[in-house]
Amino acid sequence: xxxxxxxxxxxxxxxxxxxxxxxxxxxxxxxxxxxxxxxxxxxxxxxxxxxxxxxxxxxxxxxxxxxxxxxxxxxxxxxxxxxxxxxxxxxxxxxxxxxxxxxxxxxxxx
Numbered sequence: 001x002x003x004x005x006x007x008x009x010x011x012x013x014x015x016x017x018x019x020x021x022x023x024x025x026x027x028x029x030x031x032x033x034x035x036x037x038x039x040x041x042x043x044x045x046x047x048x049x050x051x052x053x054x055x056x057x058x059x060x061x062x063x064x065x066x067x068x069x070x071x072x073x074x075x076x077x078x079x080x081x082x083x084x085x086x087x088x089x090x091x092x093x094x095x096x097x098x099x100x101x102x103x104x105x106x107x108x109x110x
Contacts, residue, residue, distance in 0.1 A: 003045030007058030011067045017056065018083050024055040024108045025083040026101060029074045031063050036095050037078045043098045044080075047105075055105050084108050 002008060009017050009027060018025045028044045030037035048057035062069040062077055072081065072088070082090040082104050090104045 002041075002059055003048055005048035005052045005057070006045050007048070007056055009058045009060045009065070009068070011065045014060070014065075014068045017058070019086045021056055021083070021086075024105055026051075026055065026057045026105060027081045027083065028057075028059045029062050029069060029072070029079045029081070030059055030077055031061060033063075034077050040078050040080075040095050043101070046098065047101055050102075051105060054109060082108070 007017065018027060026044075026047060028037075028040065030040070032038075044057060044059065051057055060068055062074055072079075076093050078094065080092045080096060080101065081088050082101075089108070092100065
């Protein structure tokens, strides 16, 4: 369900891959049955390719990784969060234009 550059984050890997990352990380909380999530998928994959080496972009399947979903109070999907320095700095809920994600990532990258 993800493009070649899109990472898959799990309950086990989230701390290491996202919280302790030295790069900004865009995380898409999604589920396979969620049609808006599926609609957003290609955008997430494009961002993963465009920011490869500069920022991590990945997905958390909320059905398979409920601990992480609960930890971040995910109540609606898709929910997309941008982390920097281990902290969540931006949160979007619902299908969001690619330009909004790019603007937030670019602001961090300077």
